[in-house]
Each structure stands twice: as structure tokens, then as C-alpha cells.
Amino acid sequence: MPDNTKKMRLGLVGLGIMGAPIAQRLRDQGYELTVWNLEPDYYDRVKDSGAQWAQSPAEVWRASDAVLVCVLGDDAIESVCFGEDGFAKAGAGASVLIDLSTTSPDATLELGQRLRKEVGAEWLDAPVSGGPKPARDGELTVMVGGNEEAFHQAEALLRVMGQNVTYMGELGSGQKTKILNQAIVGANYILMAEVLAACRAAGIDPDLLPVCLKGGLADSAILQRIYTQMSAEDFDPPRSYARQVDKDLKSVAHYVDELGLELPLIQVAVSQYRRYVEAGNEMEDGASVSRLYQDADRKE
The missing domain is CATH 3.40.50.720 (NAD(P)-binding Rossmann-like Domain)
Known part of the structure; x- marks a missing residue:
């Protein structure tokens, strides 16, 4: 070049x-x-x-x-x-x-x-x-x-x-690193969705959570960007597609299996995201997986 x-x-x-x-x-x-x-x-x-x-x-x-x-x-x-x-x-x-x-x-x-x-x-x-x-x-x-x-x-x-x-x-090291990146991102999408559901159930203003936690150990780009997007239900136009996050998480699961590891937290994220996409949400924003929890039955 x-x-x-x-x-x-x-x-x-x-x-x-x-x-x-x-x-x-x-x-x-x-x-x-x-x-x-x-x-x-x-x-x-x-x-x-x-x-x-x-x-x-x-x-x-x-x-x-x-x-x-x-x-x-x-x-x-x-x-x-x-x-x-x-x-x-x-x-x-x-x-x-x-x-x-x-x-x-x-x-x-x-x-x-x-x-x-x-x-x-x-x-x-x-x-x-x-x-x-x-x-x-x-x-x-x-x-x-x-x-x-x-x-x-x-x-x-x-x-x-x-x-x-x-x-x-x-060659291939970049893609292996991206798999680890997607494991972090994908698991955190589900975590943010669950935290949002818990926040609403607890009667806490969900918009105040990222403000309150900013600068603390729980702060992250995921909290400040993805959680706030979920809280505002700001999904249109899509910033990413759910089908892509689902595909990436399947790649994570496949790679973890190849490595012979049992990583249950990642498996939960893979399963939940697959459930959301298979319900017909392939072309929805990736962060809209939070909708999976809007009508979730609360444990009595």
C-alpha cells in the first residue's frame, strides 16, 4: 500500500x-x-x-x-x-x-x-x-x-x-477478541434489561439510576448508553438489529463450547436473546430485548 x-x-x-x-x-x-x-x-x-x-x-x-x-x-x-x-x-x-x-x-x-x-x-x-x-x-x-x-x-x-x-x-485473533467483546456486550444487554425491570418493580425512577451510579464501580458505557436507551424505549430507528446480537451470541456459545468451558452466565444471555428474536423481533433494535421483561410474571 x-x-x-x-x-x-x-x-x-x-x-x-x-x-x-x-x-x-x-x-x-x-x-x-x-x-x-x-x-x-x-x-x-x-x-x-x-x-x-x-x-x-x-x-x-x-x-x-x-x-x-x-x-x-x-x-x-x-x-x-x-x-x-x-x-x-x-x-x-x-x-x-x-x-x-x-x-x-x-x-x-x-x-x-x-x-x-x-x-x-x-x-x-x-x-x-x-x-x-x-x-x-x-x-x-x-x-x-x-x-x-x-x-x-x-x-x-x-x-x-x-x-x-x-x-x-x-490471523483470527481479532475475531477471537470480538467474540469476547460480544460476550460482555450480550450478557450486559440482558443484565441491563433485568436491572430495568427490577428498578421499575421497586418503584425507583429508572432514569435516575445511571445518574446516581455515574463514576462508581457499577458505572459503564453499557449503563449510560444501553440502559438509558432501554429506559426511554428509544428503539426507532434501530442502532443495531436484534438478529445481529443474536447471531453474535450464538457465535459466543459455539466458541465457548469449542474451548470446552461451561459458562452458565453466558448461556443464560444466549438463551434469553434467542427467545426474544424467535418471537419475531429480528429487525428490532438490539436494546429492545428489554421488552422481554415488561410483561414478565412477578414471583409471588
């Missing part, structure tokens, strides 16, 4: 809840950007930024020095890499793929090795955490795995998107 990252031609595949604000951030910072999304109408989210539309992932790859991918899961990223009109069909183009998605460690290893073999490009797994507003403001947390030299070449670009960028080790 060029030493001067501002001269890099970037590509981005995936213009969803996280991809669109990342695209806008990159354009704000002066990067030339070519984009593609499976649903073409998503281009409207970033069209005014000056990002250029491509007709396929292969076209994005040809037009770019580095390509970022922000899609939903293993099947989606495999498709944009190796499917019809995928990156591997481009012939020539980018030298590195930066996967911002939450992808399984196994798929990361398999696809990363295949990309290097078939295309000659490096793969950095760089899943992000923070949400749409931090993505728009360049304040994401980025956890990175892959070739260390490739990381250092891409680090300046990653720091345009993230206020906290950490190299975690070899």
Missing part, C-alpha cells in the same frame, strides 16, 4: 448500519472511496458524500488499493470474496482486505489463506465495536489480527476509523 494513506484508493463493501457511517467518515477525511452493497438502494445512504458506486465487488477490488468489508457473517463475506463477480474475479487490484465484520475465527483463517493463495493479498481481521455514531465520528474500538507488517501498513487508516486500535496477534 502507498506510504501516504490519504492517497490510497479505498473500497468498501457493505453499507449497513455500520458500513454507511464508516463510508461517510472516510469521505470526510478525504479518501477516494468506491462502494458496493448487495441491495443497491443502500447507496443512497452515502451518495451525497461523493463515494463512487461500483457494479460488483470485483469492480470495487480493481478500483482500490485496500478494501474494507462490513457485511453480515461468514456466508456474506465468502460471497463477496469468491462468489460470482467477487474479489477473486477482479484479476488485479487491492493488496489488502480489511474485514470489519464479525466473522468466525475458522472462516477468517480459511478465507484469509485462500485470498493470499488465489489473489496474493493480505487479510486483516479487524472487527469493530462502538455503534453507528462512533463509526461516524472515527471513535470505534478496533481489534486486529493478521500479518503484523500488513497491520503496520494499514494502522494509520484504521486510526482514522478508531480511537482505540490494538494489534492482537496472528
Whole structure:
């Protein structure tokens, strides 16, 4: 990649809840950007930024020095890499793929090795955490795995998107770290929902709880952001989708099982979130899982 990252031609595949604000951030910072999304109408989210539309992932790859991918899961990223009109069909183009998605460690290893073999490009797994507003403001947390030299070449670009960028080790390490991140987040979504239910049952003003606990040991970004969102029932438009949190928690459960661990707190979170999503709430805001407790029967 060029030493001067501002001269890099970037590509981005995936213009969803996280991809669109990342695209806008990159354009704000002066990067030339070519984009593609499976649903073409998503281009409207970033069209005014000056990002250029491509007709396929292969076209994005040809037009770019580095390509970022922000899609939903293993099947989606495999498709944009190796499917019809995928990156591997481009012939020539980018030298590195930066996967911002939450992808399984196994798929990361398999696809990363295949990309290097078939295309000659490096793969950095760089899943992000923070949400749409931090993505728009360049304040994401980025956890990175892959070739260390490739990381250092891409680090300046990653720091345009993230206020906290950490190299975690070899390929797949970023995704393993993201699984642990999602365990913390997912379990806390359920904990915040239960705390809110208990707060209301106790007759305490739920809006005062994060004010009262601010700065104490119980304080956290989850309490200040997610709990307050739950308390206000501020779920429209969605900041995240329940189906995504559910998918991430299933990945956590699968990885915990692979490690041979029995972690009951995580299992409860997985079970409760699955229950909420299977009730038809896939496209609701992730924090709206608090509704699971609104009509819960109180123990007599």
C-alpha cells in the first residue's frame, strides 16, 4: 500500500448500519472511496458524500488499493470474496482486505489463506465495536489480527476509523477478541434489561439510576448508553438489529463450547436473546430485548 494513506484508493463493501457511517467518515477525511452493497438502494445512504458506486465487488477490488468489508457473517463475506463477480474475479487490484465484520475465527483463517493463495493479498481481521455514531465520528474500538507488517501498513487508516486500535496477534485473533467483546456486550444487554425491570418493580425512577451510579464501580458505557436507551424505549430507528446480537451470541456459545468451558452466565444471555428474536423481533433494535421483561410474571 502507498506510504501516504490519504492517497490510497479505498473500497468498501457493505453499507449497513455500520458500513454507511464508516463510508461517510472516510469521505470526510478525504479518501477516494468506491462502494458496493448487495441491495443497491443502500447507496443512497452515502451518495451525497461523493463515494463512487461500483457494479460488483470485483469492480470495487480493481478500483482500490485496500478494501474494507462490513457485511453480515461468514456466508456474506465468502460471497463477496469468491462468489460470482467477487474479489477473486477482479484479476488485479487491492493488496489488502480489511474485514470489519464479525466473522468466525475458522472462516477468517480459511478465507484469509485462500485470498493470499488465489489473489496474493493480505487479510486483516479487524472487527469493530462502538455503534453507528462512533463509526461516524472515527471513535470505534478496533481489534486486529493478521500479518503484523500488513497491520503496520494499514494502522494509520484504521486510526482514522478508531480511537482505540490494538494489534492482537496472528490471523483470527481479532475475531477471537470480538467474540469476547460480544460476550460482555450480550450478557450486559440482558443484565441491563433485568436491572430495568427490577428498578421499575421497586418503584425507583429508572432514569435516575445511571445518574446516581455515574463514576462508581457499577458505572459503564453499557449503563449510560444501553440502559438509558432501554429506559426511554428509544428503539426507532434501530442502532443495531436484534438478529445481529443474536447471531453474535450464538457465535459466543459455539466458541465457548469449542474451548470446552461451561459458562452458565453466558448461556443464560444466549438463551434469553434467542427467545426474544424467535418471537419475531429480528429487525428490532438490539436494546429492545428489554421488552422481554415488561410483561414478565412477578414471583409471588
